[in-house]
Amino acid sequence: MIIAWLPKAIANRDELIDYIAEENLRAAIEQDSLIEAQVNHLVAHPEIGHAGRKKGSRELVIAKTNFVVIYRIRPTVKRVEIIRVLHTSQAWPV
Template sequence: MRIVWSPLAVDRASEIAGYIAQDNPTAAENWVNAVFAQVGRLKSFPDRGRVVSEINNDSFRELIYGNYRIIYRIEEKQVSILTIRHGKQILPVDEILG
């Protein structure tokens, strides 16, 4: 399986890292590295995340990393990383299905 990051997911990861870096640049770098490590494991185990409750479709799953939800879709030959959201934020479904 190949991993493909959507522009939205890249933007969200960058925004979150930027926010963390305001207080602690090292923590921001560690956060980004950990997120990429979590996502990298999906190459071998794409089903490891739980189904996104707002969508209730087995193709749309999420990994929980700290306070964040990494939302992704399992496709035939790839895993598409769709977005990253704080767990307390409402997930706009149209952002994913859009």
């Protein structure tokens, strides 16, 4: 599987990390590294996230953070698409 970050997910991640960086650059870098490392596990183990709230989606809780990565698996094209990155305090998309 390959990882494909959709534009909305990239924007979400950038916004969240930029917000943290305003107060603590080191923490922002660490949080971003945790997201990247744990998302990369999806290459070999795309099912590690639990079934998502939206049909066809999965959710990967990023350990040691308050972030959840929402993704879908596209087995026919051997791709994992990262749809969103949300903070657990955010309202979830409908």
